Amino acid sequence: MSDNRQQRIDTLKEAARRKSEEKVKAAEAAIRRLVKRGEQVTFQAVQREAGVSQNFLYTNAELRARIEHQRRTHRPSPRPVPAQGDSGNNIVMALTSEVARLKKQHRTEVAELRKALEQAHGENLALRRELERRGWSPH
Template identity: 65%
Template sequence: MTDSRQRRIQTLTQAARQKSEDKTKAAETAIRSLTRRGEPITFQAVQREAGVSHSFLYTHPDLRERIERLRRQNRPTPPPPVGAATNETGDNLVLALTDEVARLKRRHREEISELGAALEQAHGENLELRRELARRGGSC
């Protein structure tokens, strides 16, 4: 190999190493920024914030492990199924009953509205019948 070719290879290798270091720093800065803002840490969020590719994040073991760990930490735990007993406060029962009360109140409002409309219609029909009766000479 010639000296000029060897120098080009070294220059390209150094440039690639520097580019990788810059991307790593950008990804680390993105993770800190997202954490500071309270946003979820995901590969997509870090990629967008840092301006790096998904493949870059996935192929760097330290970054990948850190993102996966932070993603697991921030993932909300799903609530237990409604109806499951809780030992501490009965929160599930309270939530289920609150939902049921809200549903019943909504249905009650709908029924009141329907009954009000039916009553208005009945009053209108009653008024028409009284007028018809008055035209025919009857008394009310």
């Protein structure tokens, strides 16, 4: 391999490394902002806040672990119950609202997991095809 070609390869590798580091920093800052605002930390929320792809978040082991930890340990603050005496109607309305919020959160999380599963299946298929292309067979 020529020295010139190797220099180009090294330059590209360094640029990719820097870009990845910038994405990691943006995602970490996004997580901190979400926590500070008391918002739910999800892959989708971090993606929107940081401007990175969900694929990047799922494939970066440290970011993935941090987001999953935040999801388990830090729940958004519950909605306050309207302060209008002991009216059963207000309590029912507050609980109905909370159930609706939790259902929406559940749907979002299920959609994220389905997307991650689809991605994993795609990566698995691509790896199997590459192995077949290289002549490896599981049998």
